[in-house]
Amino acid sequence: MAYFLLATAQVIAREPPVLLVANPNVTTHWLNQDTTRAIFAMRQRTWPDGQAVRVFVLDSSDPVHARFTKKQLSVYPHQLQLAWDRMVFSGTGQAPNRVSTQTEMRDRIASTPGALGYLEREYVDDSIQVISMD
Template identity: 80%
Template structure:
């Protein structure tokens, strides 16, 4: 019976495109400055914001996007799990905008602690954190 359950779980993980190691990782949550009025975003809107194509929140406030380095495991998980893109695809979009002069890349931070501090202190900020890094200085934005 245990083997059957493990086999079914493995099959579900493979169908979802996740390895067992990825499934065991804590979720990466979308977080914003506490002054942001938006509480929920669609995946498409979130993807447009992180691709730097949408520069304002739905209420018109400017979005300040913060990301971890491309090789950071939390950045890779956020891109794949929440945005359904690979980190290199985001980088290509940012490079294209910067080199063409039509936009700018997001603000980079080196750690999740720095991410939390910058989001908490920057009006309109948006980023992502694992649950253990959350505190009352940032708010979680749900994705539908």
């Protein structure tokens, strides 16, 4: 049993970190977890400077999406999906923009003013900026 737990911890430790990334024109360079969670839950629709936030996410079944929501937002993917569905069906909001791959995520964030999303480090380049989280 102890070996299984150690092996599981080692696999989790080897997973690449998922970083919060934004369009380069975004003037915010740091967000706390509560604000980040509110943005991804589509409850906060603007950056602190008033610019509209355009949220991009991978499919809820994507392992990178699951790692981001669990580790950075401290929520499960299905909880976010329920919140989005509730807003869409009630007419009080909309779901985030869904992309198929991390490459598409990077390209859409780079070309969309106010965009926010997440990527593994290997997909980050100079076309986007990393947003720090506490």
